[in-house]
Amino acid sequence: MPNSSPALDEVDHHLLGLLQRDSGRTLRELGDIVALSPSAVKRRIDRYRKHGVIARQVTLLDPIHLPTVLLAVCLVTLERESSRHQQAFRKRLLDATEVQQIYDVSGDWDYVVVLACSGMPHHTEVAHRLFNEAPNVRRYTTLFVLDPVRTSGALPTRAPNT
Structure with missing residues (x-):
């Protein structure tokens, strides 16, 4: 901790x-x-x-050199339910090895979820398991990554010019 x-x-x-x-x-x-x-x-x-x-x-790993990797950004809206259901959804995502990133966001969507799968059939199975089978997912949409222009995970440690 x-x-x-x-x-x-x-x-x-x-x-x-x-x-x-x-x-x-x-x-x-x-x-x-x-x-x-x-x-x-x-x-x-x-x-x-x-x-x-x-x-x-x-x-x-650089996804450019792994041609079978399919990256997808999923936008998810949940039903307005108890925090218990929210935690169950988060646990479902955290337990899935295909989930690379999860963001609880503001706006029209509740979550942005980045998936890395080994092709379209794998993605279809993962999306079904994570979103279709989840009782509190109202809707989701998937944006497939055509070109991973930048995949850095680097975070700023301070504001620019300080």
């Missing part, structure tokens, strides 16, 4: 940006870029993990 968010200085912002672009760099390479020793870089990374700033480390 994350502790309180740590105060971040300029080096932290720079280091977090570097880690988001390529966490495979060595501590020495990172230290050379941010002008710290490898041990100082490690202490900062350990602090980010301790405070939950770094949630986990993963390898991102």
Whole structure:
């Protein structure tokens, strides 16, 4: 469970940006870029993990090189029901390995769900399981990704020009 968010200085912002672009760099390479020793870089990374700033480390695959991958963005509206039904829907999504991202959003839709499937038949099965079989889904629509122009998961650590 994350502790309180740590105060971040300029080096932290720079280091977090570097880690988001390529966490495979060595501590020495990172230290050379941010002008710290490898041990100082490690202490900062350990602090980010301790405070939950770094949630986990993963390898991102480029969907351009995986021609069988079908990416889809699903827009979902739920029936206005109890929070218990909302939690059941979220759990259904969280339990599905095909679900890459889930956003509870404002506006005409309640959720944006990003799916990664191994082709159209797989997508059809997943959509049926997640949305058609869910008792509280009022409607959904699917937008198929034709060209994954940018698939970065990098987040800003501060406002621009600060």
